[in-house]
Amino acid sequence: xxxxxxxxxxxxxxxxxxxxxxxxxxxxxxxxxxxxxxxxxxxxxxxxxxxxxxxxxxxxxxxxxxxxxxxxxxxxxxxxxxxxxxxxxxxxxxxxxxxxxxxxxxxxxxxxxxxxxxxxxxxxxxxxxxxxxxxxxxxxxxxxxxxxxxxxxxxxxxxxxxxxxxxxxxxxxxxxxxxxxxxxxxxxxxxxxxxxxxxxxxxxxxxxxxxxxxxxxxxxxxxxxxxxxxxxxxxxxxxxxxxxx
Numbered sequence: 001x002x003x004x005x006x007x008x009x010x011x012x013x014x015x016x017x018x019x020x021x022x023x024x025x026x027x028x029x030x031x032x033x034x035x036x037x038x039x040x041x042x043x044x045x046x047x048x049x050x051x052x053x054x055x056x057x058x059x060x061x062x063x064x065x066x067x068x069x070x071x072x073x074x075x076x077x078x079x080x081x082x083x084x085x086x087x088x089x090x091x092x093x094x095x096x097x098x099x100x101x102x103x104x105x106x107x108x109x110x111x112x113x114x115x116x117x118x119x120x121x122x123x124x125x126x127x128x129x130x131x132x133x134x135x136x137x138x139x140x141x142x143x144x145x146x147x148x149x150x151x152x153x154x155x156x157x158x159x160x161x162x163x164x165x166x167x168x169x170x171x172x173x174x175x176x177x178x179x180x181x182x183x184x185x186x187x188x189x190x191x192x193x194x195x196x197x198x199x200x201x202x203x204x205x206x207x208x209x210x211x212x213x214x215x216x217x218x219x220x221x222x223x224x225x226x227x228x229x230x231x232x233x234x235x236x237x238x239x240x241x242x243x244x245x
Contacts, residue, residue, distance in 0.1 A: 001028040003171030004192065005037045006098045017041065026242060030171040031192045045245075049238050050193055052231035053177040053223060057150045060183045061158040068159045071143065078115040080108060081160040081184070083153065083175055084167075085127035092129035100166035100189065105134045107164055107209055112140060122156055124148050157182040162214065167191045180223035185214030197222045 010017075026045040029035035035048050061067055065075060073079060086101035088094040095101045112119050121135060121142040128144065135142050145152060157163070163179045163186040170192035179186035180197050188194040190203050198219050204212035224230070 001030065002034055002038060003030050004034050004098075004169045006169045007037070008097065008168070014041075026245060028238065028242075032196070033192060034171055047238050047242070049234055050196065050226060050231075051172050051174060051177060052228045052235075053174075053181050053226050054228045055181060058154055058157070058178050058181045060181075061155065064159065067155060070155075071159060073120060073143075073159060076118055078111065078119045079122055079159055079161045080111060080119060081122045081156065081163040082131065083124040083156070083163075084173055085125055087127040087130040089127065092127060093133065095130045096127070098167060098169045100168050101131050101134075103166035103168075103189075103206055104131065104164060105138075106206070107166060108135075108140065109138065110210060111162070112138075122160060124153055124156060153178075154182065157184045160184050162187065165189060165191065165194065170194075176219075177223055177226050180216075180219035181227075183216040183220055185216055186219065187212040187214055193226075197226070 021042050021044065024044055026047060027038055027042065028047050028049060029038055030050055032048060035046050038046050068075065082104060084099060086096055086099050086104070088096050108121060119140065121140060123131065123142055123144045124146065126146065132142065132144065145156065148156065157178060163175060163184050165173060165175060165186065165188035167173065167189055168191070172192045176186065176188060176193050176197050186198065187202050187204055187209070188198055189205060195203060199215035201213045202215055202219070
């Protein structure tokens with residue numbers, strides 16, 4: 001299974017990929033974009049099946065005001081979420097550029113300006129050092145729940161005014177599906193599954209991110225095909241095909 005290929009690093013990893021490719025009969029790609037990348041570097045068969053989402057874990061909580069009060073967040077504050085790592089493992093102060101944290105900082109500064117500084121960045125997940133250091137230097141408030149359980153992360157999605165995916169390369173990310181099913185407003189670069197789930201109006205690049213608009217109803221309808229009850233039969237069929245091949 002290939003989740004994504006970071007083209008900026010592939011030259012360093014090419015020999016390892018080609019050596020492994022000698023033993024691979026077929027590949028599984030988690031997005032159409034990854035499948036297209038694979039076609040350029042292998043002649044082996046490629047199967048596409050995206051990530052799934054479990055509605056038992058991820059769902060909309062409608063009483064936003066009560067939920068925000070539990071986290072001591074005032075209704076007047078504009079909340080922006082980012083739950084994926086932004087730093088390289090070997091150096092926590094070095095940005096993981098495939099995730100686009102440098103881009104995220106630029107977009108956050110834009111929202112800080114248009115929201116008259118009344119913003120709160122909500123973070124979760126490991127390796128958030130790069131972004132936290134930037135937020136500290138910019139004097140931007142944040143709430144960090146490092147290794148929150150699924151219940152807490154689902155609640156965090158539900159108190160957001162906006163989730164931003166600023167990545168350069170992705171296999172998913174899972175946050176696209178999680179935002180879609182929880183009806184969390186989201187804008188994203190055109191990576192991974194984003195264009196398969198989100199409205200074209202919600203897809204941006206760094207030249208037009210100021211114009212990107214979330215469309216929760218569109219995303220919520222599209223995420224139906226990614227629910228576990230529909231995805232698992234497709235996965236099992238894929239595995240059966242691979243076994244028989």
